[in-house]
Amino acid sequence: MTLLKNGDRSACRAFTLLEMLAGVTIIAIIASIVVPRVAFHAFSAKEEACSQYRGDLNAAIERYMFDHGAAPAQLSDLANSNYYPADIPKCPADNTVYTMDPASQRISGHNH
Ligand SMILES: [Zn+2]
Numbered sequence: 001m002t003l004l005k006n007g008d009r010s011a012c013r014a015f016t017l018l019e020m021l022a023g024v025t026i027i028a029i030i031a032s033i034v035v036p037r038v039a040f041h042a043f044s045a046k047e048e049a050c051s052q053y054r055g056d057l058n059a060a061i062e063r064y065m066f067d068h069g070a071a072p073a074q075l076s077d078l079a080n081s082n083y084y085p086a087d088i089p090k091c092p093a094d095n096t097v098y099t100m101d102p103a104s105q106r107i108s109g110h111n112h
Pocket of ligand 1: 092111112
């Protein structure tokens with residue numbers, strides 16, 4: 001181990017202000033590119049999850065119709081049986097409940 005003489009700061013050199021500004025600028029540029037892409041894909045994933053929920057609920061309605069000969073009066077009838085074991089989900093994109101169109105016996109709306 002060598003002892004430093006007074007005034008010899010070459011061994012404990014810190015970043016200069018210019019180096020810090022360059023580093024912060026690079027990080028800001030990378031963040032401005034990455035953050036919007038991540039945010040867009042997060043919403044896109046929620047839309048895909050909504051589409052999957054709609055398909056699952058429509059399949060559960062069809063299974064109910066095959067067994068009972070008629071569509072369920074309301075979607076909660078599916079949750080109390082083996083047709084949709086979990087609670088009826090809400091739309092992950094806009095947090096609204098799914099509703100069944102009585103004419104077509106399909107999940108209506110949610111065309112994100
Ligand atoms: Zn939706």
